[in-house]
Amino acid sequence: MAKKKLNVGMIGYGFMARTHSNAFRKVGNFFDLDYEIVLKAVCGRNEAGVKAFNDKWGYERIESDWRKLVEAKDIDLIDICTPNDLHLEMAVAAAKAGKMIICEKPLARNSAEGEQMVAAVEAAKVPNFVSYNYRRIPAVTLAKKLIDEGRLGKIFHYRAKFLQDWTISADLPVGGTGLWRLDVNAAGSGVTGDLLAHCIDTAIWLNGSIKDVSAMTETFIKERKNTFTGEAQKIGIDDACTFMGHFENGSLATFESTRYARGHKALYTLEINGEKASIMWDLHDLHRLQWFDHKDEGQLRGWRSIHITDGDHPYMKNWWVPGLQIGYEHSFVHQVADFLDGVSKGKLVGPTFRDALETTRVCDAVIESAKSGSWQNVKK
Numbered sequence: 111m112a113k114k115k116l117n118v119g120m121i122g123y124g125f126m127a128r129t130h131s132n133a134f135r136k137v138g139n140f141f142d143l144d145y146e147i148v149l150k151a152v153c154g155r156n157e158a159g160v161k162a163f164n165d166k167w168g169y170e171r172i173e174s175d176w177r178k179l180v181e182a183k184d185i186d187l188i189d190i191c192t193p194n195d196l197h198l199e200m201a202v203a204a205a206k207a208g209k210m211i212i213c214e215k216p217l218a219r220n221s222a223e224g225e226q227m228v229a230a231v232e233a234a235k236v237p238n239f240v241s242y243n244y245r246r247i248p249a250v251t252l253a254k255k256l257i258d259e260g261r262l263g264k265i266f267h268y269r270a271k272f273l274q275d276w277t278i279s280a281d282l283p284v285g286g287t288g289l290w291r292l293d294v295n296a297a298g299s300g301v302t303g304d305l306l307a308h309c310i311d312t313a314i315w316l317n318g319s320i321k322d323v324s325a326m327t328e329t330f331i332k333e334r335k336n337t338f339t340g341e342a343q344k345i346g347i348d349d350a351c352t353f354m355g356h357f358e359n360g361s362l363a364t365f366e367s368t369r370y371a372r373g374h375k376a377l378y379t380l381e382i383n384g385e386k387a388s389i390m391w392d393l394h395d396l397h398r399l400q401w402f403d404h405k406d407e408g409q410l411r412g413w414r415s416i417h418i419t420d421g422d423h424p425y426m427k428n429w430w431v432p433g434l435q436i437g438y439e440h441s442f443v444h445q446v447a448d449f450l451d452g453v454s455k456g457k458l459v460g461p462t463f464r465d466a467l468e469t470t471r472v473c474d475a476v477i478e479s480a481k482s483g484s485w486q487n488v489k490k
């Protein structure tokens with residue numbers, strides 16, 4: 111039977127536009143979908159830039175105005191891969207136009223924006239999804255399964271960090287591709303919304319809601335040259351953030367993120383300690399899950415390093431043969447596969463906009479706590 115075509119309209123042509131385009135291209139080769147994905151149009155303001163992108167990725171046409179793309183009759187799904195300050199306007203317009211939406215994380219710069227986005231997609235009843243892709247690294251998905259099966263027992267600690275080192279130079283300018291992250295107006299916050307948001311999304315998914323937080327942030331470099339004007343610009347983002355908190359289930363949260371950890375490029379790690387067992391995972395070794403089970407025989411008890419490549423492991427039977435690992439880009443393939451499976455079945459698949467709003471509310475509480483120097487409850 112011929113598959114139904116699903117026409118994608120991509121906004122942006124940077125880092126995430128590449129990971130998503132790659133996922134759209136590959137997913138049908140590895141997963142059974144009811145849809146045939148068509149890369150219909152890609153939108154960018156710089157004609158030469160978007161053309162160079164499209165020479166590699168092959169969308170059928172190029173648009174320069176995202177509003178035109180959002181309203182185009184032949185587009186079914188809008189994929190928002192632009193800086194955070196544009197998510198609200200684009201998502202609300204796409205929802206009003208009745209499109210399915212995939213939006214990059216964080217949902218928005220803050221929860222006030224996020225709430226408007228949730229209201230728009232829920233009023234329009236359109237499938238909506240936020241790209242917290244680490245949920246769909248097979249080792250992390252397996253961690254979820256083990257926790258849900260009760261194998262850790264009562265959970266005491268959830269520890270996560272996301273460390274980078276790319277902004278240490280004071281000569282790095284603010285603004286433009288990738289560097290919009292240093293501009294608080296474009297990004298909303300620094301490492302909190304950019305990196306800790308990933309850790310928070312995974313944590314809520316694995317261990318439930320976070321109730322309250324106490325945070326500290328630091329801006330190490332307080333002024334940078336603007337990429338376009340060359341003028342000095344005050345820096346308002348958090349370069350580093352550390353917070354502690356309580357989960358609703360009584361376990362304790364300790365989270366840290368920085369772009370000033372010399373030697374670390376994208377070290378996302380998480381560790382969960384339960385009454386019966388513990389789990390550790392590390393993005394630099396993403397195809398392994400570390401597992402310690404107290405019920406193992408005493409003399410052989412120790413940390414196991416499970417190579418997540420077997421057909422029994424989440425998603426892996428769709429890829430190669432046991433022993434052969436997959437990587438970062440596959441998490442984006444998995445999320446498209448799951449999202450479209452949900453669309454076929456008329457079911458929302460998480461993280462939805464509403465799920466992602468919870469993460470943004472934790473980020474807001476973290477920033478507020480660092481400002482006030484006091485504990486903050488996370489808004490419900």
Ligand SMILES: NC(=O)c1ccc[n+]([C@@H]2O[C@H](COP(=O)([O-])OP(=O)(O)OC[C@H]3O[C@@H](n4cnc5c(N)ncnc54)[C@H](O)[C@@H]3O)[C@@H](O)[C@H]2O)c1
Pocket residue numbers: 121122123124125126127153154155176191192193194196214215216241242243286287288289290304
């Ligand atoms: N899931 C993840 O792991 C992950 C990783 C990186 C970035 N992100 C998120 O993805 C989003 C994009 O980040 P990126 O790293 O791809 O940034 P980027 O700077 O590489 O790309 C942003 C793109 O948006 C385009 N753009 C900006 N304004 C536009 C406008 N008005 N109309 C059309 N296009 C416009 C830019 O030209 C560029 O192509 C952000 O929200 C970011 O937080 C998520």
